[in-house]
Amino acid sequence: MPQTAKPEKEGEIWAVGGGKGGTGKTFITSSLGTYLAQKGRRVILVDMDIGGANLHSFFGLDRPARSLTSFFETGATLSDLVVQTEIETMSLITGDIHSLSTESIRFSQKLKLFRQIMKLHAQNVIIDLGAGSHANTLDTFLIADKMIVVLAPEIIAIENMYHFIKNALFRRVKNILKDYGFKEIVQHVWDRREESGVKNIKDLIDHLKDGFPYIGTILDDELRNFQIYLILNMVRSNQDIQIGASIKSVLMKYLGVPIQYVGYVGYHDAVWRSVRERKPFMMNYLTTGCAKEIETLVENIVQARDIAVPGGLT
Amino acid sequence: MTRVDLGRYYVVLELPDGASLREVQNAYIRLKKLFTGPSITLTPLEEEFPKKKRQRILHEIEEAYLKLRAGLIESPAKAEGIPSQETDSRVPEENRLDEITFSGPVLRKIRERLGLTESVVCQELKMRTEFLRALEKERFEMLPQEPFLKGHLGIFARYLDLNPDRVVADYLRRYRAWKDKCPAAR
Numbered sequence: 001m002p003q004t005a006k007p008e009k010e011g012e013i014w015a016v017g018g019g020k021g022g023t024g025k026t027f028i029t030s031s032l033g034t035y036l037a038q039k040g041r042r043v044i045l046v047d048m049d050i051g052g053a054n055l056h057s058f059f060g061l062d063r064p065a066r067s068l069t070s071f072f073e074t075g076a077t078l079s080d081l082v083v084q085t086e087i088e089t090m091s092l093i094t095g096d097i098h099s100l101s102t103e104s105i106r107f108s109q110k111l112k113l114f115r116q117i118m119k120l121h122a123q124n125v126i127i128d129l130g131a132g133s134h135a136n137t138l139d140t141f142l143i144a145d146k147m148i149v150v151l152a153p154e155i156i157a158i159e160n161m162y163h164f165i166k167n168a169l170f171r172r173v174k175n176i177l178k179d180y181g182f183k184e185i186v187q188h189v190w191d192r193r194e195e196s197g198v199k200n201i202k203d204l205i206d207h208l209k210d211g212f213p214y215i216g217t218i219l220d221d222e223l224r225n226f227q228i229y230l231i232l233n234m235v236r237s238n239q240d241i242q243i244g245a246s247i248k249s250v251l252m253k254y255l256g257v258p259i260q261y262v263g264y265v266g267y268h269d270a271v272w273r274s275v276r277e278r279k280p281f282m283m284n285y286l287t288t289g290c291a292k293e294i295e296t297l298v299e300n301i302v303q304a305r306d307i308a309v310p311g312g313l314t
Numbered sequence: 315m316t317r318v319d320l321g322r323y324y325v326v327l328e329l330p331d332g333a334s335l336r337e338v339q340n341a342y343i344r345l346k347k348l349f350t351g352p353s354i355t356l357t358p359l360e361e362e363f364p365k366k367k368r369q370r371i372l373h374e375i376e377e378a379y380l381k382l383r384a385g386l387i388e389s390p391a392k393a394e395g396i397p398s399q400e401t402d403s404r405v406p407e408e409n410r411l412d413e414i415t416f417s418g419p420v421l422r423k424i425r426e427r428l429g430l431t432e433s434v435v436c437q438e439l440k441m442r443t444e445f446l447r448a449l450e451k452e453r454f455e456m457l458p459q460e461p462f463l464k465g466h467l468g469i470f471a472r473y474l475d476l477n478p479d480r481v482v483a484d485y486l487r488r489y490r491a492w493k494d495k496c497p498a499a500r
Contacts, residue, residue, distance in 0.1 A: 153354070154354070155354045155357065155358060158354060158355055158358055159358035162358055162359055199362075200362055243354070243355055245344070246344075246348050246353060246355040246356075247355050248328075249328060249344075249345060249348055250348070250355050250356055250359060252328065253349075253363075253371060254359055254362055254363070
């Protein structure tokens with residue numbers, strides 16, 4: 001698909017992260033993209049799982065000649081790396097496979113990458129993030145218009161996800177205050193956290209708001225957009241489905257950040273067999289059980305609303 | 315109590331303004347359970363939620379529930395002019411619920427407020443529809459004898475999350491007054 005040079009800011013960036021590996025981030029990314037593309041939206045998926053990129057295999061593509069490696073090593077332009085998929089309105093920027101690690105990306109490269117992601121010619125750019133809470137991963141997450149978190153209903157995944165969101169929020173707060181020239185204040189409060197009773201990031205924000213009403217207004221304004229969209233994957237029971245609602249409540253009390261529990265995807269043997277065997281299933285998965293679930297996910301993300309949990313939240 | 319006053323309690327229970335009493339109850343039960351016991355969603359943050367903090371949260375949840383319940387149960391009774399003892403506007407809000415007399419029509423209003431249809435209640439409580447109607451309309455002559463009536467009232471009151479002792483006492487007072495006036499029923 002030819003990419004014009006015309007910058008288009010109509011495109012909305014979605015980032016899919018969540019901390020733990022193996023929760024199905026790549027599967028969810030490809031599903032969200034497929035659904036949107038089949039609705040006629042122009043979609044570009046970006047595989048940012050540096051070092052563990054496999055999004056292309058979800059579309060039956062071998063390791064393509066063009067990948068993010070060219071961006072980092074030869075300075076190629078991002079829009080030149082776009083590869084067409086079998087779905088007409090969807091294309092893909094494949095990730096780097098082995099030569100890079102997340103930590104080795106230079107600051108200037110990162111900024112350049114973000115600038116070019118924003119200019120990609122698409123209505124939806126969906127970024128598949130790798131596992132972990134590395135600063136570069138968090139920064140990529142934070143440039144998104146829709147910050148999406150995928151987890152499985154098991155304790156380690158939940159723990160990593162809390163950690164991931166906490167770090168993302170902390171980084172956002174620090175960036176905001178740095179932009180306004182208040183960087184030292186955060187450090188100041190943090191250093192004296194014993195005396196002021198600041199134990200976590202929510203306390204820190206509350207403390208800053210109390211002590212510096214002006215900062216409070218800035219933070220309120222800027223953090224209003226800090227909205228997390230939660231997706232539960234590999235759900236096996238009704239009880240699993242309720243976990244999303246519990247996480248929403250816990251995060252509200254813990255970090256004070258708004259969460260939308262946009263939906264869940266059940267555990268489907270066929271899907272996981274295909275993933276394991278690296279068989280492309282995207283073209284026919286829409287006839288399987290998760291089509292309806294994916295549709296609900298996307299519509300709830302677009303509308304920024306919670307899923308209606310069957311049977312009520314009891 | 316106005317809707318505005320209830321706003322912050324809705325926030326505590328994570329509900330939109332104006333949610334029904336049924337939604338309030340469900341949210342209360344869910345949140346209370348979540349912050350009481352260990353769960354895979356809370357355990358990873360155990361250090362962030364020490365006992366003291368959880369108790370504070372539970373207290374807020376409890377308070378929000380009681381206030382919302384009082385506000386939501388009381389307002390339909392007032393709006394419909396259902397016979398309750400004269401409410402004095404200077405009486406603190408939380409006491410008002412105590413002044414409602416749980417007559418048949420009041421019980422019906424509360425049931426409707428909870429979004430519970432006759433058929434749902436009858437199915438869940440294994441009651442006959444005619445019995446529920448007679449109970450709510452105070453067609454005393456159609457009701458069973460006192461011990462049975464008492465039992466049914468208790469079940470119904472608990473189902474509506476009302477104090478069963480008070481509901482039974484209020485209702486039986488009215489029932490006995492009718493019986494005294496109507497010798498044939500004795």
